[in-house]
Amino acid sequence: xxxxxxxxxxxxEQRIEPTARAWFTFKNISLWFAAVVxxxxxxxxxxxxxxxxxxxxxxxxxxxxxxxxxxxxxxFPYFWVAVIILFVSLAYVMTRITKTGYRYRTxxxxxxxxxxxxxxxxxxxALGIGQEIDEALxxxxxxYTQLPHHKENIWSRPEVGLLSGTITRILNNNEFAxxxxxxxxxxxxxxxxxxxxxxxxxxxxxxxxxxxxxNDTVFVATEVRPWETVGGK
Amino acid sequence: MxxxxxxxxxxxxxLVTRTLSDNREYLHIMGRYEAKLMRYVLRIASFSRxxxxxxxxxxxxxxxxxxxxxxxxxxxxxxxYRIAHNEAINALxxxxxxxxxxxxxxxxxxxxxxxxxxxxERELDHRxxxxxxxxxxxxxxxxxxxxxxxxxxxxxSYEEISDILQRPVGTVGTLVNRARKQLKKKMEQ
Numbered sequence: 001x002x003x004x005x006x007x008x009x010x011x012x013e014q015r016i017e018p019t020a021r022a023w024f025t026f027k028n029i030s031l032w033f034a035a036v037v038x039x040x041x042x043x044x045x046x047x048x049x050x051x052x053x054x055x056x057x058x059x060x061x062x063x064x065x066x067x068x069x070x071x072x073x074x075x076f077p078y079f080w081v082a083v084i085i086l087f088v089s090l091a092y093v094m095t096r097i098t099k100t101g102y103r104y105r106t107x108x109x110x111x112x113x114x115x116x117x118x119x120x121x122x123x124x125x126a127l128g129i130g131q132e133i134d135e136a137l138x139x140x141x142x143x144y145t146q147l148p149h150h151k152e153n154i155w156s157r158p159e160v161g162l163l164s165g166t167i168t169r170i171l172n173n174n175e176f177a178x179x180x181x182x183x184x185x186x187x188x189x190x191x192x193x194x195x196x197x198x199x200x201x202x203x204x205x206x207x208x209x210x211x212x213x214x215n216d217t218v219f220v221a222t223e224v225r226p227w228e229t230v231g232g233k
Numbered sequence: 234m235x236x237x238x239x240x241x242x243x244x245x246x247x248l249v250t251r252t253l254s255d256n257r258e259y260l261h262i263m264g265r266y267e268a269k270l271m272r273y274v275l276r277i278a279s280f281s282r283x284x285x286x287x288x289x290x291x292x293x294x295x296x297x298x299x300x301x302x303x304x305x306x307x308x309x310x311x312x313x314y315r316i317a318h319n320e321a322i323n324a325l326x327x328x329x330x331x332x333x334x335x336x337x338x339x340x341x342x343x344x345x346x347x348x349x350x351x352x353x354e355r356e357l358d359h360r361x362x363x364x365x366x367x368x369x370x371x372x373x374x375x376x377x378x379x380x381x382x383x384x385x386x387x388x389x390s391y392e393e394i395s396d397i398l399q400r401p402v403g404t405v406g407t408l409v410n411r412a413r414k415q416l417k418k419k420m421e422q
Contacts, residue, residue: 003263003267003290004263004267006290007263007290007294010290010294011259017298018298021302023301024301102400104401105403105404
Protein backbone atom coordinates (compact mmCIF):
# COMPACT_ATOMS: atom_id res chain seq x y z
CA UNK A 1 0.00 0.00 0.00
CA UNK A 2 1.42 3.44 -0.85
CA UNK A 3 1.87 6.14 1.78
CA UNK A 4 -1.01 8.12 0.30
CA UNK A 5 -3.32 5.14 0.52
CA UNK A 6 -2.23 4.43 4.09
CA UNK A 7 -2.91 8.05 5.07
CA UNK A 8 -6.38 8.11 3.53
CA UNK A 9 -7.16 4.75 5.13
CA UNK A 10 -6.05 6.03 8.55
CA UNK A 11 -8.11 9.21 8.11
CA UNK A 12 -11.16 7.14 7.26
CA GLU A 13 -10.76 4.43 9.91
CA GLN A 14 -9.91 6.78 12.75
CA ARG A 15 -12.44 9.37 11.55
CA ILE A 16 -9.73 12.01 11.61
CA GLU A 17 -10.98 15.46 10.74
CA PRO A 18 -9.25 18.81 10.44
CA THR A 19 -9.39 20.70 13.71
CA ALA A 20 -11.83 23.60 13.52
CA ARG A 21 -10.38 26.96 12.48
CA ALA A 22 -12.07 28.57 15.48
CA TRP A 23 -9.85 26.56 17.80
CA PHE A 24 -6.67 27.88 16.18
CA THR A 25 -8.00 31.42 16.21
CA PHE A 26 -8.92 31.07 19.89
CA LYS A 27 -5.51 29.59 20.69
CA ASN A 28 -3.58 32.36 18.95
CA ILE A 29 -5.68 35.14 20.47
CA SER A 30 -5.33 33.53 23.91
CA LEU A 31 -1.56 33.40 23.61
CA TRP A 32 -1.32 37.05 22.58
CA PHE A 33 -3.79 38.00 25.33
CA ALA A 34 -1.74 36.08 27.90
CA ALA A 35 1.45 37.77 26.66
CA VAL A 36 -0.17 41.20 27.06
CA VAL A 37 -1.58 40.37 30.50
CA UNK A 38 1.77 39.12 31.76
CA UNK A 39 3.42 42.20 30.28
CA UNK A 40 0.97 44.45 32.14
CA UNK A 41 1.54 42.55 35.38
CA UNK A 42 5.27 42.99 34.87
CA UNK A 43 4.88 46.76 34.45
CA UNK A 44 2.65 46.95 37.54
CA UNK A 45 5.33 45.12 39.48
CA UNK A 46 7.93 47.54 38.10
CA UNK A 47 5.85 50.52 39.24
CA UNK A 48 5.59 48.99 42.69
CA UNK A 49 9.32 48.28 42.80
CA UNK A 50 10.05 51.93 42.05
CA UNK A 51 7.67 53.04 44.80
CA UNK A 52 9.26 50.67 47.33
CA UNK A 53 12.76 51.87 46.37
CA UNK A 54 11.72 55.50 46.67
CA UNK A 55 9.89 54.91 49.92
CA UNK A 56 12.73 52.96 51.47
CA UNK A 57 14.67 54.43 54.35
CA UNK A 58 18.17 53.71 53.17
CA UNK A 59 19.77 55.98 55.75
CA UNK A 60 18.88 54.09 58.92
CA UNK A 61 21.50 51.37 58.54
CA UNK A 62 23.37 52.61 61.63
CA UNK A 63 20.48 51.56 63.89
CA UNK A 64 21.03 47.97 62.86
CA UNK A 65 24.79 48.12 63.31
CA UNK A 66 25.27 47.54 59.60
CA UNK A 67 27.18 49.27 56.86
CA UNK A 68 25.18 51.07 54.19
CA UNK A 69 25.96 48.36 51.60
CA UNK A 70 25.11 45.54 53.98
CA UNK A 71 21.83 47.18 54.96
CA UNK A 72 20.92 47.93 51.33
CA UNK A 73 21.55 44.33 50.33
CA UNK A 74 19.35 43.11 53.18
CA UNK A 75 16.38 45.40 52.60
CA PHE A 76 16.54 45.51 48.80
CA PRO A 77 13.09 44.46 47.40
CA TYR A 78 14.22 41.25 45.73
CA PHE A 79 10.61 40.05 45.86
CA TRP A 80 9.52 42.66 43.33
CA VAL A 81 12.51 42.03 41.10
CA ALA A 82 11.62 38.30 41.08
CA VAL A 83 7.99 39.11 40.27
CA ILE A 84 9.04 41.36 37.37
CA ILE A 85 11.38 38.69 35.99
CA LEU A 86 8.63 36.06 36.33
CA PHE A 87 5.95 38.04 34.49
CA VAL A 88 8.26 39.38 31.79
CA SER A 89 9.59 35.85 31.21
CA LEU A 90 6.05 34.53 30.89
CA ALA A 91 5.20 37.34 28.46
CA TYR A 92 8.31 36.41 26.44
CA VAL A 93 7.39 32.70 26.35
CA MET A 94 3.77 33.42 25.36
CA THR A 95 4.98 35.72 22.56
CA ARG A 96 7.45 33.12 21.33
CA ILE A 97 4.84 30.37 20.97
CA THR A 98 2.36 32.44 18.97
CA LYS A 99 2.12 31.75 15.26
CA THR A 100 4.54 34.50 14.29
CA GLY A 101 6.48 34.84 17.54
CA TYR A 102 9.52 33.00 16.19
CA ARG A 103 10.19 35.84 13.75
CA TYR A 104 11.45 38.17 16.47
CA ARG A 105 15.08 37.88 17.51
CA THR A 106 15.60 37.19 21.21
CA UNK A 107 17.61 40.32 21.91
CA UNK A 108 14.89 42.47 20.29
CA UNK A 109 12.22 40.91 22.50
CA UNK A 110 14.41 41.36 25.57
CA UNK A 111 15.09 45.03 24.73
CA UNK A 112 11.39 45.61 24.04
CA UNK A 113 10.48 43.94 27.33
CA UNK A 114 12.98 45.95 29.34
CA UNK A 115 11.88 49.24 27.73
CA UNK A 116 8.21 48.45 28.25
CA UNK A 117 8.77 47.62 31.90
CA UNK A 118 11.02 50.64 32.52
CA UNK A 119 8.89 53.23 30.70
CA UNK A 120 5.44 52.01 31.64
CA UNK A 121 6.56 51.05 35.13
CA UNK A 122 7.88 54.57 35.68
CA UNK A 123 4.60 56.04 34.48
CA UNK A 124 2.60 53.81 36.83
CA UNK A 125 4.90 54.76 39.71
CA ALA A 126 4.45 58.47 38.92
CA LEU A 127 0.66 57.99 38.93
CA GLY A 128 0.84 56.44 42.38
CA ILE A 129 -0.34 53.04 41.25
CA GLY A 130 2.78 51.38 42.62
CA GLN A 131 1.98 52.84 46.05
CA GLU A 132 -1.61 51.60 45.87
CA ILE A 133 -0.47 48.08 45.05
CA ASP A 134 2.03 48.14 47.91
CA GLU A 135 -0.64 49.40 50.33
CA ALA A 136 -3.23 46.89 49.14
CA LEU A 137 -0.83 43.99 49.63
CA UNK A 138 0.12 45.36 53.04
CA UNK A 139 -3.56 45.42 54.03
CA UNK A 140 -4.46 42.00 52.72
CA UNK A 141 -1.34 39.89 53.11
CA UNK A 142 0.50 39.24 56.36
CA UNK A 143 3.09 37.30 54.34
CA TYR A 144 3.88 40.41 52.33
CA THR A 145 4.49 42.49 55.46
CA GLN A 146 6.97 39.91 56.67
CA LEU A 147 9.25 40.36 53.67
CA PRO A 148 12.63 41.87 54.61
CA HIS A 149 12.12 45.00 52.51
CA HIS A 150 8.72 45.77 54.04
CA LYS A 151 8.76 48.86 56.20
CA GLU A 152 6.41 47.39 58.79
CA ASN A 153 9.17 44.85 59.33
CA ILE A 154 11.99 47.39 59.37
CA TRP A 155 10.18 49.96 61.52
CA SER A 156 8.94 47.57 64.18
CA ARG A 157 12.25 47.38 66.07
CA PRO A 158 11.79 49.62 69.13
CA GLU A 159 14.74 47.90 70.78
CA VAL A 160 17.07 49.41 68.19
CA GLY A 161 15.23 52.73 68.14
CA LEU A 162 12.80 52.29 65.27
CA LEU A 163 9.06 52.31 65.83
CA SER A 164 5.99 52.85 63.66
CA GLY A 165 2.25 52.93 64.01
CA THR A 166 -0.85 55.12 64.05
CA ILE A 167 -1.54 58.06 66.40
CA THR A 168 -4.56 57.14 68.52
CA ARG A 169 -4.64 60.09 70.96
CA ILE A 170 -2.92 63.42 71.52
CA LEU A 171 -2.08 63.40 75.22
CA ASN A 172 -0.53 66.85 75.61
CA ASN A 173 1.88 69.18 73.79
CA ASN A 174 4.78 66.80 74.28
CA GLU A 175 3.15 63.36 74.22
CA PHE A 176 0.84 61.29 72.09
CA ALA A 177 -0.35 57.69 72.06
CA UNK A 178 0.67 55.44 69.18
CA UNK A 179 -0.61 51.97 68.35
CA UNK A 180 2.02 49.90 66.55
CA UNK A 181 1.35 47.18 63.99
CA UNK A 182 1.28 44.45 66.63
CA UNK A 183 -1.58 46.26 68.35
CA UNK A 184 0.58 47.43 71.26
CA UNK A 185 0.01 51.04 72.43
CA UNK A 186 2.97 53.27 73.21
CA UNK A 187 3.30 56.62 74.88
CA UNK A 188 5.54 58.69 72.64
CA UNK A 189 7.52 61.37 74.39
CA UNK A 190 8.73 64.23 72.25
CA UNK A 191 11.90 65.74 73.50
CA UNK A 192 14.12 67.57 71.11
CA UNK A 193 12.25 66.02 68.19
CA UNK A 194 12.43 66.82 64.50
CA UNK A 195 9.19 66.47 62.55
CA UNK A 196 9.94 65.74 58.91
CA UNK A 197 7.90 67.20 56.08
CA UNK A 198 4.62 65.42 55.59
CA UNK A 199 4.41 64.03 59.16
CA UNK A 200 1.23 65.33 60.76
CA UNK A 201 0.62 65.35 64.52
CA UNK A 202 -3.02 64.30 64.47
CA UNK A 203 -5.11 61.26 65.30
CA UNK A 204 -5.16 58.66 62.55
CA UNK A 205 -1.79 59.59 61.06
CA UNK A 206 0.64 56.76 60.40
CA UNK A 207 4.21 57.57 61.36
CA UNK A 208 7.77 56.25 61.53
CA UNK A 209 9.73 57.18 64.64
CA UNK A 210 13.44 57.20 65.38
CA UNK A 211 14.43 57.42 69.02
CA UNK A 212 14.96 55.26 72.06
CA UNK A 213 12.81 52.74 73.90
CA UNK A 214 12.48 53.72 77.55
CA ASN A 215 10.51 50.72 78.66
CA ASP A 216 7.73 48.42 77.46
CA THR A 217 5.29 51.27 76.91
CA VAL A 218 7.32 54.46 76.50
CA PHE A 219 9.33 55.52 73.47
CA VAL A 220 11.27 58.79 73.30
CA ALA A 221 11.23 60.12 69.76
CA THR A 222 14.01 62.22 68.26
CA GLU A 223 12.75 62.16 64.66
CA VAL A 224 9.29 61.68 63.25
CA ARG A 225 8.81 60.76 59.58
CA PRO A 226 5.63 60.33 57.56
CA TRP A 227 4.70 56.73 56.85
CA GLU A 228 4.67 57.40 53.11
CA THR A 229 7.46 59.28 51.42
CA VAL A 230 6.30 62.70 50.21
CA GLY A 231 6.49 62.75 46.39
CA GLY A 232 5.77 60.09 43.74
CA LYS A 233 2.00 60.68 43.95
CA MET B 234 -21.16 22.13 -11.70
CA UNK B 235 -18.20 19.73 -11.76
CA UNK B 236 -14.97 20.85 -10.14
CA UNK B 237 -12.03 21.24 -12.48
CA UNK B 238 -9.39 18.61 -11.92
CA UNK B 239 -6.29 20.17 -10.33
CA UNK B 240 -3.27 20.71 -12.55
CA UNK B 241 0.40 21.06 -11.60
CA UNK B 242 -0.17 24.83 -11.71
CA UNK B 243 -3.06 24.74 -9.22
CA UNK B 244 -1.90 26.75 -6.23
CA UNK B 245 -1.37 24.88 -2.99
CA UNK B 246 -3.91 27.14 -1.28
CA UNK B 247 -6.61 25.98 -3.66
CA LEU B 248 -5.72 22.35 -2.98
CA VAL B 249 -6.10 23.06 0.73
CA THR B 250 -9.56 24.55 0.16
CA ARG B 251 -10.58 21.58 -1.95
CA THR B 252 -9.32 19.13 0.68
CA LEU B 253 -11.33 20.85 3.41
CA SER B 254 -14.47 20.19 1.35
CA ASP B 255 -13.57 16.66 0.29
CA ASN B 256 -10.75 14.73 1.96
CA ARG B 257 -10.15 12.67 -1.20
CA GLU B 258 -8.66 15.85 -2.69
CA TYR B 259 -5.85 15.44 -0.16
CA LEU B 260 -4.30 12.98 -2.60
CA HIS B 261 -3.28 15.91 -4.77
CA ILE B 262 -1.37 17.58 -1.92
CA MET B 263 0.27 14.31 -0.94
CA GLY B 264 1.16 13.58 -4.54
CA ARG B 265 2.77 16.96 -4.87
CA TYR B 266 4.86 16.73 -1.70
CA GLU B 267 5.53 13.06 -1.08
CA ALA B 268 8.78 12.81 -3.03
CA LYS B 269 10.15 16.15 -1.83
CA LEU B 270 9.40 15.46 1.83
CA MET B 271 10.73 11.91 1.61
CA ARG B 272 13.98 13.24 0.18
CA TYR B 273 14.18 15.92 2.89
CA VAL B 274 13.45 13.50 5.74
CA LEU B 275 16.06 11.03 4.47
CA ARG B 276 18.51 13.88 4.12
CA ILE B 277 18.33 15.23 7.66
CA ALA B 278 18.55 11.85 9.37
CA SER B 279 19.81 8.43 8.37
CA PHE B 280 16.41 6.77 8.59
CA SER B 281 15.72 3.49 6.87
CA ARG B 282 13.19 3.65 4.06
CA UNK B 283 10.51 2.20 6.35
CA UNK B 284 11.26 4.68 9.12
CA UNK B 285 11.12 7.55 6.65
CA UNK B 286 7.77 6.33 5.35
CA UNK B 287 6.41 6.24 8.90
CA UNK B 288 7.61 9.79 9.45
CA UNK B 289 6.02 10.86 6.20
CA UNK B 290 2.73 9.19 7.09
CA UNK B 291 2.70 10.98 10.45
CA UNK B 292 3.54 14.22 8.68
CA UNK B 293 0.61 13.95 6.30
CA UNK B 294 -1.80 12.97 9.10
CA UNK B 295 -0.68 15.91 11.20
CA UNK B 296 -0.86 18.27 8.24
CA UNK B 297 -4.40 17.10 7.51
CA UNK B 298 -5.49 17.60 11.12
CA UNK B 299 -4.03 21.09 11.15
CA UNK B 300 -5.12 22.24 7.70
CA UNK B 301 -7.30 24.95 9.22
CA UNK B 302 -4.21 26.31 10.95
CA UNK B 303 -2.50 26.96 7.64
CA UNK B 304 -2.13 30.70 7.29
CA UNK B 305 -2.32 31.77 3.65
CA UNK B 306 0.12 34.61 4.26
CA UNK B 307 2.78 31.88 4.54
CA UNK B 308 3.95 29.50 1.82
CA UNK B 309 2.26 26.12 2.06
CA UNK B 310 5.54 24.35 1.25
CA UNK B 311 7.24 26.00 4.25
CA UNK B 312 4.32 24.99 6.46
CA UNK B 313 4.37 21.33 5.46
CA TYR B 314 8.18 21.18 5.49
CA ARG B 315 8.04 22.43 9.08
CA ILE B 316 5.68 19.62 10.07
CA ALA B 317 7.95 17.08 8.34
CA HIS B 318 10.99 18.53 10.09
CA ASN B 319 9.34 18.35 13.51
CA GLU B 320 8.07 14.80 12.93
CA ALA B 321 11.56 13.68 11.86
CA ILE B 322 13.11 15.20 14.99
CA ASN B 323 10.42 13.61 17.17
CA ALA B 324 11.07 10.21 15.58
CA LEU B 325 14.80 10.59 16.24
CA UNK B 326 14.15 11.54 19.87
CA UNK B 327 12.02 8.45 20.39
CA UNK B 328 14.90 6.27 19.25
CA UNK B 329 17.47 8.42 21.09
CA UNK B 330 19.44 8.84 17.94
CA UNK B 331 21.30 11.84 16.70
CA UNK B 332 20.49 13.29 13.31
CA UNK B 333 23.20 12.38 10.82
CA UNK B 334 23.47 12.85 7.14
CA UNK B 335 22.59 9.80 5.11
CA UNK B 336 25.09 9.07 2.32
CA UNK B 337 22.61 9.16 -0.53
CA UNK B 338 22.99 10.17 -4.10
CA UNK B 339 21.07 13.34 -3.39
CA UNK B 340 23.42 14.26 -0.59
CA UNK B 341 26.32 14.07 -2.97
CA UNK B 342 24.82 16.98 -4.86
CA UNK B 343 24.61 18.89 -1.55
CA UNK B 344 28.32 18.34 -1.38
CA UNK B 345 28.79 19.70 -4.90
CA UNK B 346 26.79 22.81 -4.10
CA UNK B 347 28.61 23.34 -0.84
CA UNK B 348 32.03 22.77 -2.29
CA UNK B 349 31.29 25.43 -4.89
CA UNK B 350 29.95 27.86 -2.34
CA UNK B 351 32.92 27.41 -0.03
CA UNK B 352 35.25 28.49 -2.79
CA UNK B 353 37.83 25.87 -1.91
CA GLU B 354 40.99 25.31 -3.84
CA ARG B 355 40.61 22.21 -5.94
CA GLU B 356 44.03 20.80 -5.39
CA LEU B 357 42.79 17.39 -4.38
CA ASP B 358 41.26 14.71 -6.45
CA HIS B 359 37.62 15.63 -7.02
CA ARG B 360 36.25 12.45 -5.41
CA UNK B 361 38.48 12.83 -2.36
CA UNK B 362 37.32 16.42 -2.13
CA UNK B 363 33.65 15.38 -2.14
CA UNK B 364 34.32 12.73 0.49
CA UNK B 365 35.97 15.29 2.71
CA UNK B 366 33.04 17.68 2.36
CA UNK B 367 30.59 14.88 3.14
CA UNK B 368 32.59 13.79 6.21
CA UNK B 369 32.80 17.40 7.41
CA UNK B 370 29.06 17.83 6.86
CA UNK B 371 28.31 14.75 8.94
CA UNK B 372 30.50 16.09 11.73
CA UNK B 373 28.58 19.36 11.93
CA UNK B 374 25.98 20.10 14.58
CA UNK B 375 22.49 19.24 13.40
CA UNK B 376 21.40 22.89 13.49
CA UNK B 377 24.16 23.84 11.02
CA UNK B 378 23.65 20.81 8.80
CA UNK B 379 19.89 21.42 8.57
CA UNK B 380 20.29 24.99 7.33
CA UNK B 381 22.89 23.94 4.77
CA UNK B 382 20.57 21.18 3.48
CA UNK B 383 17.63 23.57 3.26
CA UNK B 384 19.69 26.33 1.63
CA UNK B 385 21.84 24.39 -0.82
CA UNK B 386 19.82 21.35 -1.71
CA UNK B 387 16.21 22.21 -1.02
CA UNK B 388 17.13 25.69 -2.35
CA UNK B 389 14.91 27.44 0.14
CA SER B 390 15.14 31.18 0.69
CA TYR B 391 16.08 32.59 4.08
CA GLU B 392 12.42 33.50 4.70
CA GLU B 393 11.31 29.96 3.93
CA ILE B 394 14.01 28.47 6.13
CA SER B 395 12.88 30.88 8.88
CA ASP B 396 9.31 29.57 8.59
CA ILE B 397 10.43 25.91 8.44
CA LEU B 398 12.82 26.03 11.39
CA GLN B 399 10.80 28.70 13.26
CA ARG B 400 13.82 30.93 13.76
CA PRO B 401 14.13 34.65 12.93
CA VAL B 402 15.43 35.42 9.43
CA GLY B 403 18.49 37.14 10.88
CA THR B 404 19.30 34.04 12.91
CA VAL B 405 19.00 31.87 9.79
CA GLY B 406 21.50 34.07 7.99
CA THR B 407 23.88 33.85 10.92
CA LEU B 408 23.47 30.07 11.07
CA VAL B 409 24.22 29.67 7.36
CA ASN B 410 27.37 31.79 7.65
CA ARG B 411 28.54 29.96 10.75
CA ALA B 412 27.70 26.61 9.17
CA ARG B 413 29.85 27.39 6.16
CA LYS B 414 32.75 28.52 8.36
CA GLN B 415 32.41 25.43 10.56
CA LEU B 416 32.35 23.23 7.49
CA LYS B 417 35.47 24.84 6.08
CA LYS B 418 37.21 24.50 9.44
CA LYS B 419 36.33 20.82 9.73
CA MET B 420 37.60 20.24 6.25
CA GLU B 421 40.92 21.86 7.09
CA GLN B 422 41.38 19.67 10.17
